[in-house]
Amino acid sequence: MSSVTNVVVNRGIKKILMCDQKSRNSLSLAMMRNLLEHIKEGRENQDLRVIILAAQGPVFSAGHNLKELTSEAGRTKHEEVFRLASELMSSIIDSPVPVIAQRPLVCQLVAQCDIAVCTENSKFSTPGANFGIFCSTPGIPLARKVQGSTALHMLLTGLPITAAEAKASGLVSKVCTADDLEGEVQKISDAILSKSRSVIGLGKRFYYKQVDLDVRRAYDLGGEDGGESGHEGRQGGNQELRGEKEAGLVARGQ
Amino acid sequence: MSSVTNVVVNRGIKKILMCDQKSRNSLSLAMMRNLLEHIKEGRENQDLRVIILAAQGPVFSAGHNLKELTSEAGRTKHEEVFRLASELMSSIIDSPVPVIAQRPLVCQLVAQCDIAVCTENSKFSTPGANFGIFCSTPGIPLARKVQGSTALHMLLTGLPITAAEAKASGLVSKVCTADDLEGEVQKISDAILSKSRSVIGLGKRFYYKQVDLDVRRAYDLGGEDGGESGHEGRQGGNQELRGEKEAGLVARGQ
Amino acid sequence: MSSVTNVVVNRGIKKILMCDQKSRNSLSLAMMRNLLEHIKEGRENQDLRVIILAAQGPVFSAGHNLKELTSEAGRTKHEEVFRLASELMSSIIDSPVPVIAQRPLVCQLVAQCDIAVCTENSKFSTPGANFGIFCSTPGIPLARKVQGSTALHMLLTGLPITAAEAKASGLVSKVCTADDLEGEVQKISDAILSKSRSVIGLGKRFYYKQVDLDVRRAYDLGGEDGGESGHEGRQGGNQELRGEKEAGLVARGQ
Known part of the structure; x- marks a missing residue:
């Protein structure tokens, strides 16, 4: 078949x-x-x-x-x-x-x-x-x-x-x-591919968790989980840290 | 007046x-x-x-x-x-x-x-x-x-x-x-007008029901209600069935 | 510093x-x-x-x-x-x-x-x-x-x-x-600035309250709170009332 x-x-x-x-x-x-x-x-x-x-x-x-x-x-x-x-x-x-x-x-x-x-x-x-x-x-x-x-x-x-x-x-x-x-x-x-697998996995999971909550409950969860996913993230993601210069750049314009 | x-x-x-x-x-x-x-x-x-x-x-x-x-x-x-x-x-x-x-x-x-x-x-x-x-x-x-x-x-x-x-x-x-x-x-x-009244009615009702649920609960409901609305739909909609050729076409492009 | x-x-x-x-x-x-x-x-x-x-x-x-x-x-x-x-x-x-x-x-x-x-x-x-x-x-x-x-x-x-x-x-x-x-x-x-501070404040608060509710519960709340925020609104907003001519105009087009 x-x-x-x-x-x-x-x-x-x-x-x-x-x-x-x-x-x-x-x-x-x-x-x-x-x-x-x-x-x-x-x-x-x-x-x-x-x-x-x-x-x-x-x-x-x-x-x-x-x-x-x-x-x-x-x-x-x-x-x-x-x-x-x-x-x-x-x-x-x-x-x-x-x-x-x-x-x-x-x-x-x-x-x-x-x-x-x-x-x-x-x-x-x-x-x-x-x-x-x-x-x-x-x-x-x-x-x-x-x-x-x-x-x-x-x-x-x-x-x-x-x-x-x-x-x-x-x-x-x-x-x-x-x-x-x-x-x-x-x-x-x-x-x-350039990012940590665990960071992406935890981040995606958190996204689908928070998106259905009311905004205040989502922020409460962010406070709780933020450190969590941040921490595990860093463990997996350290090797990809590209220096703080780039890190600062989130939005730019004239 | x-x-x-x-x-x-x-x-x-x-x-x-x-x-x-x-x-x-x-x-x-x-x-x-x-x-x-x-x-x-x-x-x-x-x-x-x-x-x-x-x-x-x-x-x-x-x-x-x-x-x-x-x-x-x-x-x-x-x-x-x-x-x-x-x-x-x-x-x-x-x-x-x-x-x-x-x-x-x-x-x-x-x-x-x-x-x-x-x-x-x-x-x-x-x-x-x-x-x-x-x-x-x-x-x-x-x-x-x-x-x-x-x-x-x-x-x-x-x-x-x-x-x-x-x-x-x-x-x-x-x-x-x-x-x-x-x-x-x-x-x-x-x-x-070209569709079944009951299919549209059940579909609209389901839409407003699921849109306020969190996504997993919505899918649970889809599993439960899907057959329901599908079935009643077919009852009312059979006469409008236009052949399977068209049915297959949901998205197309190059 | x-x-x-x-x-x-x-x-x-x-x-x-x-x-x-x-x-x-x-x-x-x-x-x-x-x-x-x-x-x-x-x-x-x-x-x-x-x-x-x-x-x-x-x-x-x-x-x-x-x-x-x-x-x-x-x-x-x-x-x-x-x-x-x-x-x-x-x-x-x-x-x-x-x-x-x-x-x-x-x-x-x-x-x-x-x-x-x-x-x-x-x-x-x-x-x-x-x-x-x-x-x-x-x-x-x-x-x-x-x-x-x-x-x-x-x-x-x-x-x-x-x-x-x-x-x-x-x-x-x-x-x-x-x-x-x-x-x-x-x-x-x-x-x-051209509006009442309290009207804007109550309105913004209501917006963030209703946006996370399911739509029917939001309308129930609108029925309850509408008069409330409307009333307080009017108290603060009376001086800004600009006549009903403008009030009627919410959407226009050809």
Whole structure:
């Protein structure tokens, strides 16, 4: 059986390439199980530093596999699909190494990845309602990444947004030409590789912890955990300390 | 007594036109009661699919009716105004059919509607503090739709933002020319009409439920409710299933 | 001992100028204590209406003072730094008068201020992870002001964003030329000065209270507090009532 993904690990970067073109790289049960396994695998491997989710082929992404969501498939099957989708999304949050979406993957994956880069002519939509199934699970990361008006516009109409709208509304953090795509993702990966794995892991964990708290409770936690993550951070990160000159520079301008 | 609104229902689309030009379509008690009635009415009518809030006249919108917020009006009156405003806003959230803001309505309504479209030269502001009454209730949907820096900028200064800033900050999802306005809203309405009423209703309900939860609890709920809304969705939506070819297409690009 | 800040109060506007160029205006313990004192001082002074945080010199801002975060400094010291940073950020939220960030201050301060204005060639970054210390505390206001994809992009990579990206993502509400900077901040200050101090104070307090609640609870609170803040507002704000003509105008367009 040929796999629905193709995985290459190089210099600490695990690139998971979705290559199930027959089903347009849909989030089938097989694809979700495969992605979940590859995202979870090596979680404790100190050499693993970055995960990139990408996709092969002219149409780069798809939603759920509708064959698994027909009336004939039955309710138990549907529940399995949505439960697995939730587990997959949670695994991205739980991954101690950053997960980057490259190119237009399925909208839900893009919205859940820590960082997302797409090409200029990418389009994104959540068309589930067109097929009688509202994109409820995709709406979860969408509501947290994308501004309210655009998120509901997408979910209720199923109409696509452009790459420019994806950047403006917060779905992706960078848009570039197809030629620059690899370079842009490499730049992001390099920036992560240059840092301490444990600092990034603790920092990412703290981010997802604090973001759901009210702001005062978050600051209380910062006071408690700040020293913690700072300390462990320094242990792992000392070798990368590049001198205080640079350290001072956080924002500059005229 | 002439009504402060003019309501037309056509092909499942209920258009509520605010036409109280004498008071600049302010959210007077009379206007709020009227809007509330029209938004709630027909909630269970299966033929009702979309509600559009629009306004008549060269100045399209206003805030509260200040005559009802003078010292002479008294505290009980003020409390009634704010309570009714909250009830009106909640009725938009509770509406099982999407509520679209067309043109520059009062900022609070625009921010609370599910989808908002405005014209290029629209401006939006929350000037309450200018008149001794902070826009506290308008700040609720504003804080949830608009980026923090812009929301507070508007609320604390009362200064207006342009249509471009409204789009960039998330207050509206589309900006178009005055000539294209009807067409753009029609396109959105058509997209909703082409879907199952129950799928949209369940999906909208789930969205407002999950958006306030922390992300893990939201995914737990997605796992539980996903099958539910998916299933009911399919019941209502089967006739609209357009084939799996399209279904696969969620995001594409080069 | 020369102070690390230079404070001028004029017409109700307190301008706190960070001028510790030797340490690139880093958020050293001395700087944080100084800022905290100046933000808290005069909180009950009815003549104080606006606080502006600005910085001197060609490089306008810095993060924490890394000398205080070395292994030698020790864990107790680090905890003190993070606790004080949290206290400083909370003092901005608690300030009854709006706090405006002018020019590119340290990213964490910009993100926490109520309103932020920067110049066209400003850049912002959260490079802590480069030095083995994740920007956990700066991530708190960042996650609340800036869209998710950009916030994590900044925190995980340490790479800077431009002024245009800062505006698009919500970090600042206005970008202008260096020449226009003073004028833009003056315009914002004037808008605040023209309003009632108590209305602004109550309104700001309500904003930070409701923003962390779920939307229905926020509206319940609006119903309860609306009359309250409205009433107190009117007491303080009556003299500024400018007639109902203007009051009606909240959004306009063609």
